[in-house]
Amino acid sequence: MERREFLKRAGATGLAVVGAALGAIWLHDPRSGAEYFRDWKSKKTKSLKSFRVNRLKGAVDMAVVRGKDPEKMMRAGLAEMGSIGSFVQKGDVVVIKPNVAFDRPPALGVTTNPDVLKAIARLCQEAGARKIIVADNPINQPEGCFFKSGIQQAAEEVGAEVMLPKPSAFALLKIEGEALSIWPMFYQPFEQATKVIGVAPCKDHNLCSASMTMKNWYGLLGGRRNQFHQKIHDVIADFSHMMKPTLVVLDATRILMQNGPTGGRLSDVSETNTIVIGTDMVAVDTFGYTLFGRDPDKLDYLHKAEARGLGSTKWKEQNWKEVLAG
Amino acid sequence: MLLLLLVGIGIGIYVKGQVYDPGLFSLNPYALSRDRSAEAQLDRLVSLGDGKSKSFSGVDMHPSSPSGLLDNLAPAEWKPLGNVTQFTADSLYEKIDGRAEQYIDYKFVRLTCLSLVNAQDSKQFIDVYLYDMGRPAQAFGVFSVERSEGLPSVSLGREGYRVEASYFFWKGRYYVQLLASGKGAELAQVGLNVARALERRLKDDGEPLWGLKALPEKDRIRGTVQYFLIDAMSLDFMKDTFIAQYRKGEAKVTAFLSKQSSLDAAVKTLVSYEAYLKKTGKVIDKRETGVYTLVTGDMGGTFDIVFRKGKLIGGVTMVETRSIGEKAALDLLAALQD
């Protein structure tokens, strides 16, 4: 037969063969069962972006404020750090994450001091924040906790929106930490957030020694959180990987010196009249641990986080300032 | 050659068949074919479990539970806020999160909670926490590790103290916390009334704790006795131990006393303590009489003196002056009956 027809037909066949082979290889899916479900889940998982802001070289990254009036103290502290304007700008949606874990009154030092919350919220509003959201996933019943701790009232006074942890507000978060990989998280506040500020009380904890700004993020997770108790220091270090906030505030206006995290006795609370504001939660917690009169070298989660490059315990070598305020 | 191809395919399949993960076949095929319900006799009484029922709502209404103990506790013009809730060891974390471990260390059985709120002023509330610790020693244990020195005592149960308007006491196997929302004489009075009403309902056989009896009262600082079921003084071999602070002249001395289950166990514990002294410091004296064995350790700055008398292990720890410590230890020894 003719060369041309031969080429045409053989060529068509050859093309068909190559096409089939290439198509098969291109479409081929060699994933194992575990990988398939991981991918399927990750389509359902969310991630948290970083809420950090760029800092000018030489800026003060940690301020230790001593005083009795939380509003004056917050202003003085942030003034040292370049004013609230260097963190929050016009139009920002700021999520303030306090500790509202238990239904205890604020005097017991177990939850965030409502006055500190009001102070930071007002400052954000002055800087032009469009919306302030106050959110936490308490251990006890949410409405009771927000009410008894005084946080509900504080939020109402400054016009902030309290978001309660309804089941639909949770999503699976991809954490990919050492101890935590995927976990349900109270995600709804972060869908619209542009800045995140954690405001943690400073309290003794019978499992991890002290609960400060790193441990504060525990309050965003859902699911069976008691499983964390088995690897508590790794989990707390994971929190500094999971959340990159704009600022953390360690509310040491009162410190629960013993019997934490639930406390219950005013005799366990010491009025320390200090607030620490910082951008590095590891550094803030290292300093905060000294307020208990304890040695930060002995606090595991600080060192685990530092070893993973998630922060520094060497606050002394960083740019920090101590301020006296009203 | 086509035939060769067929042979090749056959061999390939056979070879593939031998390569597999035996873990996939770890089930027992004979168990699959058993009819287990036939094995279960219908009139058989099955009592299962260890009494711990897992709760995912915090409500565990075991018929013999003491939930009734918190009924009708609200004083005049106060009312309950919500329902009585109960928690067992599996679910305690749902109420007090990380703090649960401490109660579980003391063999906690059940927590019953109720919130009482002032009908006139909803900002005033009292949270009642009734911990059933199973045994009086265990109730005393959690009570003692949570209290601090120098708090005003109040006559509730076997021992109690007050912090502003909140009350803490233990009676029999129960440990009670009444946490008030604020301060003030009025609130304190309401709290006290509730505490007394509850206290009356709690049973107590009155059997005194051996440690409280055995530890000499002379020079003992009030409100400093503590009981540890495990890990006393952070030592894993010191279980079932009472600790108290004593004032000896100008100095404060921490004394401890533990009753072991047998002579053998006591001997073993003393050996462990000696090993600990050797590891962290050095043993500078060891005396053995017919009645007791006494070991002194220099921990580099402080002294630990430990003795065994019969089944009892006791001594002093972290004393700054050796002579004071030795005297205190010998005083303690002398005071022991057993």
Add this chain to the structure above:
Amino acid sequence: MRITHIRLISQIFFIGLFLFFVFITQFGYLKGYPVSLFLEADPLIAIATSITTHTLYQGLLWSLVILIPTLFLGRFFCNWICPYGILHQLVGWLFDNRSIKGRIESNRYRSVFALKYYILIGVLIVAAFGGLQIGLLDPICLFFRSFTVSVLPALDLATGWIYVQPFEHQFAWVVGFLLFFFVSMNLVIPRFFCRVLCPLGATLGLLSRFSIWRIERDEQKCVSCNLCLQRCGGASDPQTALRKSECFVCFNCIDDCPHEALSFKMLPPLSHEVTLPDLDRRRTIFAALTALLFFPFSRSSGDLSKNFKKEVIRPPGAVAEPEFLERCTKCDQCIRVCPTNVLQPALFEAGIEGVWTPIMNMKMGYCELNCVLCGQVCPTGAIQKISIAQKLGIGEFANLGPVRTGTAFFDQGRCLPWSMDIPCVVCQEVCPISPKAIFSREVDITNRWGRKVKLTRPYVDPTLCNGCGICEHECPVKDLRAIRVTAVGETRSQERSLLLK
């Protein structure tokens, strides 16, 4: 040795291999044998699942081994490899009582043979929407399914050699009769299924247009005696212009021609063949329309979303239901390998799209905790290959938790300790999970005769229950069990969860 003899050996080999696979797809014999090889090599399954899932699952790459030679040779698969075809040929040959003239007439091409192309177009269009229905008529799927559901249990009833305990499958009689029907139709038209219905044959027939080798008739030597039609496999008219899309490459015609006028040649003139199948345009459009409507009609029955059926408890490792229906070819390999007989072919429980897909029926069996065999044999990934660690939620999978296929619920009106004052709690005893997903509370009651009875009343903890169904299986209330598992709380589905987790 003649090529037809080699072909015969090949046929014996492959039907033997097929039967071998069928018999060893059982716990205890399975080891590592690639029992789903026929399914993985089936090009129709590969093509259809590529259309529905936009991927080619794992072992389906083997389909290239059949596909590529088909592009060179034509539909050799139908006569050399296909076990169903071999069965039809065997039955047709065994029971053939026709004369030579009768045989010649029975092997002529008929226009009804175009039906398989309409069927193929139909199922491919449905596949484009995301529903996989090829498994209904695909010969390999059908043959595996028939063995699993009907033939083996029947054999076992007669001899007891197949199973440890007899296996039963719901509506086995439907599948059995269908097999019988198709096979017996060979007495009417030889290779009835292969010529008239087989969508795989249709696929390979369409692909034959690229083939380089073909049966060529030498017009000089041919005397039009039609003897070539005596044993023609595909009824492809070798006596005139060969219909390439029907030719089974069986070489019988070459054997039978007394004048050696037929040969298997490379790139013979196109004018001597009919390359493409004879399809009527209007009927093609009609087939397409039917297919276009099938998918929306079936999906709007709501079975996948709000009205999801509680009986549709899928095997552990199954993907979410919409994807499942894109992948399941109804080959029932999973049902075959399941050691407890809990997997059953659904009839309409999963909707019309789910006919013969696997669902769990706890009255028949239960899902053994340490077993993941169904996923190992599934050729298309409708059930993923999960490890036992993943199924139990241990080790590296601890934070993901176990794979749940459903949740158990008590029917307290039927439960002996709950409503009849009779102690029981077999369910709690057999619950394999640790800590048990069934817990109990003790009550002291006084029964109607005044006697004090201590009853242990069971409860389900849905945070632990994985839906394995052994509780339901062992419950002594055998007509309608007092504890029943339904398809809620399954981990493969976000919408059907019971608890927040």
